[in-house]
Amino acid sequence: MKTPFAIRPILALVLAGVTGFVMAHGNVTPQEVDTGNLPSLGDEVRMENPFREGNEYADYQVEAVKIGESAYAGNCASCHGIRAMSGGLTPDLRELTQWDDEYFINRVRNGTDRGMPSWKKSLDQNAMWAIRTYVESLPKPE
DSSP: OOOOTTHHHHHHHHHHHHHHHHHHTOOOOOOOOOOTTOOOOOSSOOSSOTTSTTSTTGGGHHHHHHHHHHHHHHHTHHHHOGGGOOOSSSOOGGGOTTSOHHHHHHHHHHOOTTSOOOOTTTOOHHHHHHHHHHHHHSOOOO
16 A cells, blocks of 8 residues: 555654654663662651651751652653753643642652553652652752
8 A cells, every 4th residue: 555645744743743752751660779878768658758857857858869869860850851840741840839748659659540650669768758859959940
């Protein structure tokens, strides 16, 4: 079957668009996270960021930001953008102030039906909360 000449450019654009969309999802192969000297948070899932100022492990906030930056770069940046600046296909994580900690941890642990994988088998909650701490440390968009 031959494709009419006029349809070829349209077909090429559609295929390029689909390929771009698929490739934009990025590499979601989990990267190991060394949580350094952060205190072990155990197996019971916490519903509040323990590394945030005023919380139980606030003394570890600076270290959590550093660990979170590395963990984010290896596991999140391919989809959510460098320094959480989304390219438009995924949420700009710096703008998600309406999402509370409970929503964050459940979303990261369980993933979504729209493409975000579940990370509960790949990252412990120390790494997840370090990522949250890192994202919270970033300047908000203007």
